[in-house]
Amino acid sequence: MYAYAVSTQLTRERVLRAAIRVADREGVDALSMRRLGRELRVEAMSLYNHVRGKDDLLDGIVDLLVKEIGSQPSAGDWRERIRARCIAARERMRRHPWAARLLTSRTRMSETLWEFWDSLIGIFQEAGFSDELTHHAVHLLGARLFGLTQEVFDESGMQSKDAAALVRGIQLGRYPALARVGPGLRHDDDVEFAFGLELILDGLERARAGA
Amino acid sequence: MYAYAVSTQLTRERVLRAAIRVADREGVDALSMRRLGRELRVEAMSLYNHVRGKDDLLDGIVDLLVKEIGSQPSAGDWRERIRARCIAARERMRRHPWAARLLTSRTRMSETLWEFWDSLIGIFQEAGFSDELTHHAVHLLGARLFGLTQEVFDESGMQSKDAAALVRGIQLGRYPALARVGPGLRHDDDVEFAFGLELILDGLERARAGA
C-alpha cells in the first residue's frame, strides 16, 4: 500500500531542513538516515533520491548554514564589515551547537564556501591589505570562526572535484577577490600558525601593559 | 584453543598506543573496536578488560596526547614559555592530524587536561596578568590550539563526575593557579568571543598600518 500525498513531496531542501531539525533536537550523533526518514515519515532509502548519501547530506547541511551567514549587508570600514560577518557566523554556530564540529569534519569545499571566503578577501583587499596580509587574515579568521586547522588553500586535503569547481568558478568571474589573491601565494601552514600566534601574544602583552 | 603469551600481555597503555597507531595509519574514522582488536591480534571484546568502552578509549587517547604536550621545560619570559607550549601542542597535532577533531569532540575533562590549563594559568599569573585577562588569554589559546569553542569553565558541558574530580584536585592543591583564578570569575561565552575577535582585528589593523 502506497500513499503518495503530493502536498508533502520530498525535496533536497526539505530533507536538509529536517536533518537540521533533528540535529538541533537530538544532537548530530543521533542523526542517522533511518532517524531522518522517521522524521519525514518516509523510509530511509527514499532519502537517497534527494541526497547522494550521508556525506552529501552533511555537506548539504553545512552549505545551508554557511549560505545563511554570507548574506549580511556590509557597510562601514573594514573592521565593521568583518566584525558583522564574524558575529553572524558565530550567531549561527550558537544556534546550532553541533555545527562547528560538523564544519571542521567536512573537507569538501562548496561554491557557497568559496563565495564566503571571496567576500572576506574582497573586504580586506579594498581596505588596502597586502595580498600576503590578506592571506594571513583569512586563515586567522577561519581558525577563529570555524576551528579550521587545515586550511582552504591546502590542496592536499581538497578533492580534485572541488579544485576543478574552483577553477571553473574563477573562470566564470565568480570569485574575483580570490582569483586576484590566490595564485600568487604559496601556502605554508607553519607560517600561518606562527603569524596567528604572535599576533595573539602581541595583543595579550599590550593588554597586560595597558591595564 | 587459547594461547596466552605473557610477553604480549595487553595493558591499557598498549591498547591506547595501538589505537593511535591505527588512527595514524587509517584515520580516526577507521578506528573501531574490531579493527583495534585485529591490530593487537585479539578479539574486540577483550579490549573491554582494559577500556570501559569506546568513549573511554577515545578519552584515553586524548589524555595520552595532552600528557606529551605538558612536559615542556619552561624558561624565559611569559611569551617564550607560552610559545613553547603552543608550539609543542601544535607539533602533536601535526603529527596526528586527526587529533584536533577528536579533541573538540570530547567533553570529558581529565586530570591531565586540568594540569595543562593550570600550568598555562600559572605562567600568566606570574607575568602579572590580572585574573580577568588570564581568563581571556586561556580561552583565546584554547580556541587557537584546539579549536575549542565551548570552553573549560563552561560547566553546562561538564559532567558532574569531572566537576567532582576538579574540586578534589583543587583541595589536594594540585591546581594552585586554577584554584586562585577560577572561582572569582563568571564565564560569559560572548564576552570571550568578543575579546578574542577585537584582539585579532586590532592586530590586523596594526599590521596593515605598519607595513
Next chain:
DNA sequence: CCTTTCGTACTTACACCGTAAGTACCTCAT
C-alpha cells in the same frame, strides 16, 4: 482514451558498528 515512460518511495539484504552476557582457560597465592 490507452499506453509508455519516468521518477519517487518502499522492501530486502549485507557487512559493518558498539557492547551486554556468558564461558573457557591461565596464573598465582594459599
Next chain:
DNA sequence: ATGAGGTACTTACGGTGTAAGTACGAAAGG
C-alpha cells in the same frame, strides 16, 4: 593441590550506511 581472580573468547542484539530490486502514481505521446 586447590581455589580465586583475571584475561581472552564466543555468541547475540540492535543499531548503522547503502546496494539492488520492486511497486506505484503521474505526466506525456499516440
